[in-house]
Amino acid sequence: MNDNKEIKEDTSNLEDLxxxxxxxxxxxxxxxxxxxxxxxxxxxxDVATLSNDEKTVQTKNNDLNKCxxxxxxxxxxxxxxxxxxxxxxxxxEFINDYLIPQMKEELQKFxxxxxxxxxxxxxxxxxxxxxxxxxxxxxxxxxxxLSFEKDDITSLKSFTLSRFNEKPSVLESFLIxxxxxxxxxIISRILQRLNGQKLLGIN
Numbered sequence: 001m002n003d004n005k006e007i008k009e010d011t012s013n014l015e016d017l018x019x020x021x022x023x024x025x026x027x028x029x030x031x032x033x034x035x036x037x038x039x040x041x042x043x044x045x046d047v048a049t050l051s052n053d054e055k056t057v058q059t060k061n062n063d064l065n066k067c068x069x070x071x072x073x074x075x076x077x078x079x080x081x082x083x084x085x086x087x088x089x090x091x092x093e094f095i096n097d098y099l100i101p102q103m104k105e106e107l108q109k110f111x112x113x114x115x116x117x118x119x120x121x122x123x124x125x126x127x128x129x130x131x132x133x134x135x136x137x138x139x140x141x142x143x144x145x146l147s148f149e150k151d152d153i154t155s156l157k158s159f160t161l162s163r164f165n166e167k168p169s170v171l172e173s174f175l176i177x178x179x180x181x182x183x184x185x186i187i188s189r190i191l192q193r194l195n196g197q198k199l200l201g202i203n
Contacts, residue, residue, distance in 0.1 A: 091151040
């Protein structure tokens, strides 16, 4: 009887041991599962973080591309065109738009009335050859011709002067030693020639 009781107790202890072992294994398995789940979750978080970083990089790249496209569509700023000096303008434009009006203004300052002043391509007095010249007739004073060998203010020039109702008799060179020909210089030398003949009334 006692033997049976001992066997029964041993069997019960063995079952308890098995149950205890099973419980431990279950806890261990749960721990392993939890650990694996945490690892998977961490990996998912890392993947999500990487994905967000990639999106951020992609967004920055897109913004940069947009900026480059905008910059590419903006035309480069062009420098303002520098206006040519009047002496570099076409010959006829220089004479008609600048020299003749300025000459009129200067002669009027001396109280002179201009009968006629114009640019012509015709026969030059005294020499009888054809060239460009500015002809000016000043009432009760004189006539003068400023001649150009070519339609270029830097070409050879000559000056002819005659008193009112007289024919010209002398042809003089004009501004032959000047390297730079300007509007102001041409007008000042014409006035100098007229004043040298006491035709402006300032002597």
